[in-house]
Amino acid sequence: MTDLSQQPWFDDTEWLAVPDLVEMLGLSVSRVHRLFEDHVLISTRVDGVVVTPAVFLVDGEPMHELRGTATVLSDNGFTDDEALDWMLSVDDSLGVSPVEALRAGRKAEVRRVAQSLL
Structure with missing residues (x-):
């Protein structure tokens, strides 16, 4: 398991917890968790709290380009923490x-690079 807190980008990243996403997106808690399951967003746990980087949202919505890229990474065997680290x-x-x-x-360039990762 990757310790994301040791990555150089960790402290500079704004993290949003599930309650933040519920409020921002106007969705239920279960629907927010479904966004993680469907790779619409990628999450990790920080001090036991499920969070996602704020940079994955654009204009108050999950970045549309993220889902396909997250799926490519998952299909290549990346865990969510490994995918977050790469992203x-x-x-x-x-x-x-x-x-x-x-x-x-x-998007196409990012996905080509993601497909080449093993």
């Missing part, structure tokens, strides 16, 4: 973190 760390082939590349409209 938030600078990738040499992208020149930025994958989430930054997704936010910049580089």
